[in-house]
Amino acid sequence: MTLKVSDIGEKELVKYIIANSKDITPDDTAITDFDSTKLISTCDMLIQSRHFPENMSYYDIGFKAVTVNVSDLAAMGADPLGFLLSIAIPKDMGLDSFKEIIKGVLKACEFYEIPLLGGDTNEASEIIISGTALGLCDKPMMKDTYNMGDLIAVTGDIGLAALGFELNVLDNIYVKKALKPEARLKEGIVLKDFATSATDITDGLASELYEIKKDGFGFMIYEEMLEVSDEYKQIANNLNLDYLDLLLHVGEDFELLFTISNENLKKLPIDCKVIGEVTDSDVIELTLENGFVEFIKNRGYEHYVSE
Amino acid sequence: MTLKVSDIGEKELVKYIIANSKDITPDDTAITDFDSTKLISTCDMLIQSRHFPENMSYYDIGFKAVTVNVSDLAAMGADPLGFLLSIAIPKDMGLDSFKEIIKGVLKACEFYEIPLLGGDTNEASEIIISGTALGLCDKPMMKDTYNMGDLIAVTGDIGLAALGFELNVLDNIYVKKALKPEARLKEGIVLKDFATSATDITDGLASELYEIKKDGFGFMIYEEMLEVSDEYKQIANNLNLDYLDLLLHVGEDFELLFTISNENLKKLPIDCKVIGEVTDSDVIELTLENGFVEFIKNRGYEHYVSE
Numbered sequence: 001m002t003l004k005v006s007d008i009g010e011k012e013l014v015k016y017i018i019a020n021s022k023d024i025t026p027d028d029t030a031i032t033d034f035d036s037t038k039l040i041s042t043c044d045m046l047i048q049s050r051h052f053p054e055n056m057s058y059y060d061i062g063f064k065a066v067t068v069n070v071s072d073l074a075a076m077g078a079d080p081l082g083f084l085l086s087i088a089i090p091k092d093m094g095l096d097s098f099k100e101i102i103k104g105v106l107k108a109c110e111f112y113e114i115p116l117l118g119g120d121t122n123e124a125s126e127i128i129i130s131g132t133a134l135g136l137c138d139k140p141m142m143k144d145t146y147n148m149g150d151l152i153a154v155t156g157d158i159g160l161a162a163l164g165f166e167l168n169v170l171d172n173i174y175v176k177k178a179l180k181p182e183a184r185l186k187e188g189i190v191l192k193d194f195a196t197s198a199t200d201i202t203d204g205l206a207s208e209l210y211e212i213k214k215d216g217f218g219f220m221i222y223e224e225m226l227e228v229s230d231e232y233k234q235i236a237n238n239l240n241l242d243y244l245d246l247l248l249h250v251g252e253d254f255e256l257l258f259t260i261s262n263e264n265l266k267k268l269p270i271d272c273k274v275i276g277e278v279t280d281s282d283v284i285e286l287t288l289e290n291g292f293v294e295f296i297k298n299r300g301y302e303h304y305v306s307e
Numbered sequence: 308m309t310l311k312v313s314d315i316g317e318k319e320l321v322k323y324i325i326a327n328s329k330d331i332t333p334d335d336t337a338i339t340d341f342d343s344t345k346l347i348s349t350c351d352m353l354i355q356s357r358h359f360p361e362n363m364s365y366y367d368i369g370f371k372a373v374t375v376n377v378s379d380l381a382a383m384g385a386d387p388l389g390f391l392l393s394i395a396i397p398k399d400m401g402l403d404s405f406k407e408i409i410k411g412v413l414k415a416c417e418f419y420e421i422p423l424l425g426g427d428t429n430e431a432s433e434i435i436i437s438g439t440a441l442g443l444c445d446k447p448m449m450k451d452t453y454n455m456g457d458l459i460a461v462t463g464d465i466g467l468a469a470l471g472f473e474l475n476v477l478d479n480i481y482v483k484k485a486l487k488p489e490a491r492l493k494e495g496i497v498l499k500d501f502a503t504s505a506t507d508i509t510d511g512l513a514s515e516l517y518e519i520k521k522d523g524f525g526f527m528i529y530e531e532m533l534e535v536s537d538e539y540k541q542i543a544n545n546l547n548l549d550y551l552d553l554l555l556h557v558g559e560d561f562e563l564l565f566t567i568s569n570e571n572l573k574k575l576p577i578d579c580k581v582i583g584e585v586t587d588s589d590v591i592e593l594t595l596e597n598g599f600v601e602f603i604k605n606r607g608y609e610h611y612v613s614e
Contacts, residue, residue, distance in 0.1 A: 004398065005399075005401070005402055005405050006398035014426055016405075017392070017409055017428075018426065020409060020413055021416075023389070023422035023424055024423060024424060024425055025425075029425065030424030031427040032441075039441070041389065041425065041441060042391070043391040043392070043425060043437065044393065044436055045427065046437070047363050047395060047429060047431050058519075084337060086547070088352055089310065091312060092313065094309050094312070095311060095314065095315065096310075096313050098320065102324055102327060102421060103327075113401075116329055117330055117331060117332075118332075118337040118349065119328070120320055120350060121317045121321055121324075123317070123357060124354050125432065126432075128395070128431070128435055132350050132391060132439040134339075135473065155597075158491065240540065245491045
C-alpha cells in the first residue's frame with residue numbers, strides 16, 4: 001500500500017522536514033545568530049478554504065495574514081523588523097476585493113509597526129496568502145525551557161474564537177475574536193524578560209501543551225482558572241457543543257501560552273491569567289471544576305471549516 | 308463595470324501594493340539596513356499549474372522552489388543567510404512524492420549553501436510552494452543604477468529554457484535548463500564589485516529590460532551578440548515558433564542581466580556574454596543579424612503552461 005500524506009498528518013510532515021534538515025530550530029520561528037543579536041524569521045501560508053471563514057471580509061483576511069505571522073514573532077519576544085507578502089488570487093476576483101485585502105495587510109503592518117518590505121502576486125483558484133515576518137531578539141523565548149513548579153499562564157481569554165466560528169451573528173466578542181484576531185506582540189516583548197518559555201496558541205491549548213511537553217515534565221491545568229463564563233457555557237450548550245472541547249481543541253486565539261516562576265509573576269507588568277502549573281507527572285491533565293482530574297487528549301487541531 | 312484583477316495584470320497589482328506601502332524598495336528583493344550591512348529578503352510563490360511543467364519531477368519542483376528565491380539574492384549580489392519553506396500539497400499526494408519534493412529542496416539548499424531554517428506544511432488542491440530567501444550584502448546591486456554607455460551583459464545563454472518547455476524529449480540542454488534551472492548565486496556575489504546594475508531573468512529578456520528602464524535611457528541589443536545557434540533556430544522552426552520570440556519573451560533562464568563599464572568588463576573574473584549597450588535613445592531596440600533595427604515589444608511574460 002502506498003502511503004498518502006493524509007495518512008500521517010501535517011505535524012508529521014513538518015517533523016520529517018525538521019529531521020532531514022540540520023539547520024532547523026524546532027520552535028515557533030527560525031533563529032539565526034546575527035552580530036550581537038538574533039534574526040527571527042517565520043513563514044506561514046493561509047489558504048481560503050481552510051483558514052478563512054465564509055463570513056470573513058477581505059479586509060480581515062489581509063489583517064489576519066499578518067497577524068498569524070506576527071504572532072510567531074510575539075511567541076519569541078521579538079521586535080518586528082519587516083513583513084513580506086506573497087499573495088495568489090483567482091483571476092476573476094474583483095479589483096476592489098484585492099485592494100481590500102491589501103488594505104487589511106497594510107493596516108495590520110501599521111498596527112504592529114512592522115514595515116511591509118515586499119509584495120508578490122500570483123494567480124490561483126482560491127486566495128492563498130503566504131507571509132514572512134522578520135524580527136530581532138537578543139534573548140528569544142523557547143517553547144520548552146520551563147522548570148518544574150513554574151506556573152502556566154495565558155495573555156488573555158482562550159476559546160473565544162472557537163465559539164465565534166460557530167456563530168453567525170456578528171456583533172459579539174466571540175465572533176470579533178474569530179474574525180479579527182490580534183497578535184500579542186507587545187506582551188511577548190515584555191514577557192521575554194520574565195517568562196521561562198512561551199508559544200502562541202494557534203492550534204488549541206491541548207495541541208500547544210503537547211507541542212511543548214518534554215520528557216519527565218507534565219502540566220496540570222485547572223478548569224476553574226480558565227474562568228469560563230456562564231454565557232460561554234450556555235451558548236456552547238445551545239449549539240450542542242462541549243465547551244471544554246472548544247476551549248482545548250480549537251485555538252485560533254493568538255494568545256500567548258507561557259510559563260513563569262512565582263517570583264517573576266509578581267513583578268510581571270502586564271495582565272495575564274494563570275491556568276495551571278508545570279508538574280513532574282509526565283502527563284497533561286485537567287482538574288475539573290467538580291474536582292475530578294482527567295487527561296487532556298492530544299487531538300490534532302481541527303479547522304473550523306468543515307471537511 | 309466592475310474591474311477584475313485580470314483586467315489590470317499581475318505587474319499592476321504589485322505596483323498597487325508598492326504605491327501603497329512606504330517601506331517597499333521596488334527592486335528584486337527587500338533591503339533592510341542592519342548594523343554595517345544590509346539584510347536582503349525575498350519571497351516567491353510557485354503554483355503547480357502555473358510554474359511546473361507536467362514532465363517536471365517532484366525532486367525538480369523542490370529544487371526549483373529554492374532556485375527562484377535564491378536567484379533574487381543572486382540579482383542583489385547577496386550572501387545567502389537562510390531559506391524558509393511553506394508548502395501546501397493535496398491530501399491524496401503520495402508520501403514518497405512529498406519526500407521527493409523535500410529532497411529537492413534540501414539538495415538545493417546544500418547546493419547554494421543556504422541553510423533551511425524553517426518549514427511549514429498545509430493542504431491545498433494543488434502543490435503550492437512559497438519560499439523566503441534571506442541574505443546579507445553590504446552593497447546590493449540595484450536594477451536601474453546603470454550609466455550611459457554601459458555595456459549590457461548576461462551570465463550565460465538565454466532562451467534555452469524557453470525552447471526546453473516546448474520539447475518532450477528529456478536529454479538535451481534545453482529541457483535540462485527548463486526543468487533543472489540553477490541560480491547564478493556565485494556570479495552575483497562576484498558581480499556586485501564590478502557591475503553597475505543587475506537583475507535576474509525570470510520573465511524574459513524583454514520584460515526585464517522594460518522593468519529596469521529609466522527615463523532618458525534606452526537599450527540596444529544586438530542579435531549577433533546573443534549567439535543563437537543554428538540548432539536552436541532549426542528546432543524552433545520545426546516547432547513553428549519564432550526563435551526571437553522564445554529568446555526575448557519567455558524567460559525562466561535565471562541568468563543574471565547586468566550592466567558594466569568597459570573598464571570593469573576587462574577585469575571581470577567570470578564568464579559573461581555582452582549583448583548590447585545602454586543608449587540615450589529612450590527606447591528598447593534590437594539590431595537584427597541583417598542589420599535592421601526594430602523595437603523590442605513590452606510583452607508581459609507568458610507562462611509556458613497553456614491557459
